[in-house]
Amino acid sequence: MEFSNCIICDSKESFNIIEQVNDRFSKKDIYLIQECSCGMIMLNPRKTEEKIFKHYNVNNYHPNNRSSSMFGCLYKFAQRLNNEFKLKIIKKYFKTGKALDFGGGDGQFNAFLTKHNWLVDTYEPYIKSRLFRGKVINDLKKIEKNKYDLITMFHSIEHIHKIDETLKKIKSALKKKCILIIAIPNHNAYERFFLKEKWVAYDAPRHLYHFNEKTIIMLLKKYGFQLIEKKPLLLDTFYNVIMSSQFNFKSVLKSTLLLIKSIFAIISNNDRSSSLIFTFRKYD
Numbered sequence: 001m002e003f004s005n006c007i008i009c010d011s012k013e014s015f016n017i018i019e020q021v022n023d024r025f026s027k028k029d030i031y032l033i034q035e036c037s038c039g040m041i042m043l044n045p046r047k048t049e050e051k052i053f054k055h056y057n058v059n060n061y062h063p064n065n066r067s068s069s070m071f072g073c074l075y076k077f078a079q080r081l082n083n084e085f086k087l088k089i090i091k092k093y094f095k096t097g098k099a100l101d102f103g104g105g106d107g108q109f110n111a112f113l114t115k116h117n118w119l120v121d122t123y124e125p126y127i128k129s130r131l132f133r134g135k136v137i138n139d140l141k142k143i144e145k146n147k148y149d150l151i152t153m154f155h156s157i158e159h160i161h162k163i164d165e166t167l168k169k170i171k172s173a174l175k176k177k178c179i180l181i182i183a184i185p186n187h188n189a190y191e192r193f194f195l196k197e198k199w200v201a202y203d204a205p206r207h208l209y210h211f212n213e214k215t216i217i218m219l220l221k222k223y224g225f226q227l228i229e230k231k232p233l234l235l236d237t238f239y240n241v242i243m244s245s246q247f248n249f250k251s252v253l254k255s256t257l258l259l260i261k262s263i264f265a266i267i268s269n270n271d272r273s274s275s276l277i278f279t280f281r282k283y284d
């Protein structure tokens with residue numbers, strides 16, 4: 001285990017424990033969620049980069065692996081709707097161009113964007129996929145400078161140990177005034193206040209950071225990015241509430257009620273969505 005300084009203010013002494021959580025796949029270990037006085041919330045201490053791999057290698061971690069189940073089919077359908085929504089955001093800035101999907105996972109977004117006439121490279125050091133088109137990069141040092149019109153980080157930034165090195169690299173890889181789109185779980189999500197330590201997006205020890213709108217903007221500003229747009233990813237609320245329930249009758253009833261309440265909360269205030277998607281522009 002290692003203790004990480006705050007990724008925004010670099011402090012190591014101003015953390016307070018706000019939650020104790022289990023790994024949802026193994027109830028043995030307890031992890032601490034800590035909040036820095038600047039507002040940044042992090043898993044601290046955390047597994048080292050070398051030790052974290054085995055925590056990804058568990059049954060049912062990747063929802064795509066369950067494509068034969070009803071849940072898997074619904075997940076794929078929601079993923080398609082989410083892709084269309086993301087493409088709509090991208091098209092406001094560029095009709096086509098050169099993109100880097102950072103933390104591309106199984107490559108499904110790469111394949112989708114390629115189908116829409118983009119040239120897409122992928123940074124993905126851990127997963128191999130037949131869906132990757134373009135170049136697959138597995139070493140930060142191999143990302144070329146000044147190359148991309150668009151970089152996407154969809155639910156990947158919260159997994160990255162070397163955040164400083166990564167964000168500097170991302171900045172240098174983007175062309176002048178180009179676009180970085182980031183999707184993250186939102187620590188201000190309505191359902192989290194009810195689910196508490198059972199909130200699936202805590203996902204210890206894999207999720208290292210728990211952002212909200214304020215902290216993601218603070219972090220990206222530090223690396224020369226300016227916010228231009230924020231939107232909720234509505235379908236993630238369904239996923240989070242369903243995955244946080246224990247799949248018994250009582251909890252399904254409770255989850256359905258929580259889902260309905262969450263939807264009303266999000267309609268009145270976008271900031272309560274389970275996930276948010278932010279569009280940033282590089283300053284210069």
Ligand SMILES: [Zn+2]
Nearest residue numbers: 006009036038
């Ligand atoms: Zn801090």
